[in-house]
Amino acid sequence: MNLTLKIWRQKNAGTKGKFEKYKLTDISTESSFLEMLDVLNEKLINENQEPIAFDHDCREGICGTCGLYINGRPHGPEKGTTTCQLHMRKFKDGDVITIEPWRAKAFPIVRDLIVDRSAFDLILQAGGYTSVNTGNAPDANSIPIPKLDSDRAFESAACIGCGACVATCKNASAMLFVSAKVSHLALLPQGRIEAAERVQKMVAKMDELGFGNCTNTYACEMECPKNISVSNIARMNREFIKAKIFAEVPTAVETGD
Amino acid sequence: MYSSITKKVIMSLMGLFLITFLLVHLSLNLTLIISSSKDTFNLAAHFMGTNPVVKVLEVVLFGGFIIHIFWGIVLFFQNWAARPHSYAVWNHSQETFFSKYMIHTGALILAFLAIHLLDFWYKSRFSGGMPITQIDGIKYDDMGQLVLDKFKSPAYCSLYVIFLIFMGFHLDHAFQSALQSLGINHSKYTPFFKKFSRFLAVVITIGYISIPIVIYFIL
Known part of the structure; x- marks a missing residue:
């Protein structure tokens, strides 16, 4: 599937962030949301660009480390699911996906999509x-x-x-x-x-x-x-x-x- | 400064108190359209305006409004400050609908309250020039006539209906939310309380709206 991603990029807590647009092609519907971001990061690294920073650890839905605000909802559209357990089959080919960090005064942004919890x-x-x-x-x-x-x-x-x-x-x-x-x-x-x-x-x-x-x-x-x-x-x-x-x-x- | 839960407890206690006031006020007002003469309503209005116990309760009621409004505004600004940078995309669909707009519907009710108090409460107590009626040979302020005259204006009538609908939206969230803030949540009773909350909002709103509607179209 082909996707357009709008991802929040921010160097650190002190600087102003903004959305960047990325196009991804040939993403497997069976890949998880984080695997899809891994593919994007590989691509960015190959192009000598800064990869997107995001939190993740167990990728089994039990550690509570991952957390992305996907299309206006925390952990995306699937109910009772963490971001790592969300799969790309929940999206449609050609979708524009907006990814933001958690936003709260008590959770300052560390970098890109990572917040300090x-x-x-x-x-x-x-x-x-x-x-x-x-x-x-x-x-x-x-x-x-x-x-x-x-x-x-x-x-x-x-x-x-x-x-x-x-x-x-x-x-x-x-x-x-x-x-x-x-x-x-x-x-x-x-x-x-x-x-x-x-x-x-x-x-x-x-x-x-x-x-x-x-x-x-x-x-x-x-x-x-x-x-x-x-x-x-x-x-x-x-x-x-x-x-x-x-x-x-x-x-x-x-x-x- | 009180803790967040204490503030919510104050809000809910005052809110529940104001709901009881709405019920008393509604039952007195309905006498105007149910009873064949204005006398019952005028006698009730006279009682509410002169009875010393009611006069004390009136001060308590104003206090309840002020506390509820004051902490509502404080909570709004604190909550607003808790998220300095908002989301670009925000999917609100998962929330109970009216709970998001309590400060907005609350502000509209406040504006309505000001108009309402000025036209009826202030006029009957302070500005004078009230129409007079006689019941059993005793003279009373004809509050009923004042209400009837006011609601013969289509603009005034519509204004009330619109404001009262917004009050209904406020009430829809109010009762069950107050119970939750007070820690009353039980697997057996909460489903009923949620339905009762909506029932209460609908009954109070329809009850109040029926008064200008009946006066304009029927009386």
Whole structure:
């Protein structure tokens, strides 16, 4: 198939970027989207031009590294799919494909289609963990957990942190990502111990990093490659409201001051 | 500054409060077109204008509007700032439609509110010159006559219908979104709440629109 690509080129965060047009011929319909870009980059290298920088790692749809804004949608037109799992058979011969990086204040562009998503790491560092003693793995059934809770925790934990939710949200809000991380721990007894502290710290960090506010457009849920549900956002709101109203404040003696 | 979730909680609580106001206001207004005389409506208007409890609630209501509008604008600017460079191609098709335009429909409702308050609330309270009616020998402001006169103008009537439709768009997203912001999302009840949200928007909008329409064409 023959394609015209309009790709965002930008040297670094400090410079102004612009779209460049590229023509590709004889692309196999069976190649993946990233393989198609590989072909383009080979061509550019052979022509002594700078190849297009884009993020990718596992190419199996589980690492969350790839992420391109394709024809106005994160990870392209296929539902529940990462960019690397998108195949060219989803496009038509002669298509013009516009490829942009994620755009959000909290995700500055590094180069071309690569953005810096370390804001997500900072949110996780703020509270996306449980404090447990290391040692032998505990027996799997020592703490009974309702099946539905464990299933839902698992579904929330499926979030790969790719940033598609932020990219597609009209407000560049990170609520789906943060709520998935809050949820998968809040649903399990091990995570409940630090639940009140966690949700407040992670939301505070999210706000501090310049993500927008959620206005419940639910675009994130529609575009998430892992089909993370917005019910996670409601759960996080619930956890947050509960923590703000009911969480005890330690006394001076308890904090050791 | 409040956290993003706190701001949303304030927005939703105020929004739900304003929906209850819309229902009360609508039920009183409907007396004008349902009842055979203007008396019921005029007595209700008199009660709403003079009862001390209602007067306190009126201040609370204005507060609710101001808080809802203020934080709505703050959220809009924060969200706008969160994406300094927008996309060249943006496929909006995946979003629930009216949720994208809350600030726009909200701004239209604000403009409508200003016109509405000036023509009825301000006129009946402050500017004087109200028509007078007698019910059981006691004189009352004839609010009903004021409304009837206003809506005999086709331009004024259409203005209301158009603004009320935009209010309907705002309401379509409002109720279910408020519940989501308050953390109320449940596999059993949320599908119903979403349908109820649309039902509420349609009923309130049709209810309000019926008043100028009935007055213009029938009364």
